[in-house]
Amino acid sequence: MPDDSFKEFVLDQLGALPEVRAKAMFGAHGLYQADRFFGILDEGRLFFKLNESSRAAYVERGMGPFTYESRGRTLTMRYYEVPPEVLECALELVDWARRAIQGGGGRYGQTKEDTPANLRPLFGQIRNFPQIAGILHRGLEKNLGPF
DSSP: OOOOHHHHHHHHHTTTSTTEEEEEETTEEEEEETTEEEEEEETTEEEEEOOHHHHHHHHHTTOOEEEEEETTEEEEEEEEEOOHHHHHOHHHHHHHHHHHHHHTTOSOOSSGGGSOGGGHHHHHHHHTOHHHHGGGTTTGGGGOOOO
């Protein structure tokens, strides 16, 4: 059984947000507030969803994007690692989480047709793997930004 202490720490730090939960997904955990997917917990690191206006705050602090391997390629998602000093301060972390929940959703609409063409093949691949398909629950497609 994996050590859940980091997950519990993050959930405790985000306790001021209503309906925050972590759900296991392909070896990591997704963070949700109600039905909004806004973060990823992976290997002791926390990543929040961002858009172009929030990206600068992460880059200025030297933080990078969430990446993963698929079919021999490294893919980058629109989630950036939360700086350690933000993670340690519950009030600041909640503020960053609110920005991820409210504005990190990117510029794409609610339907598959509004998804960038370069992402559509990835969605097809994910649907072919039952262990990964859980990340699509409750319309996750609408929340993914460009890679």
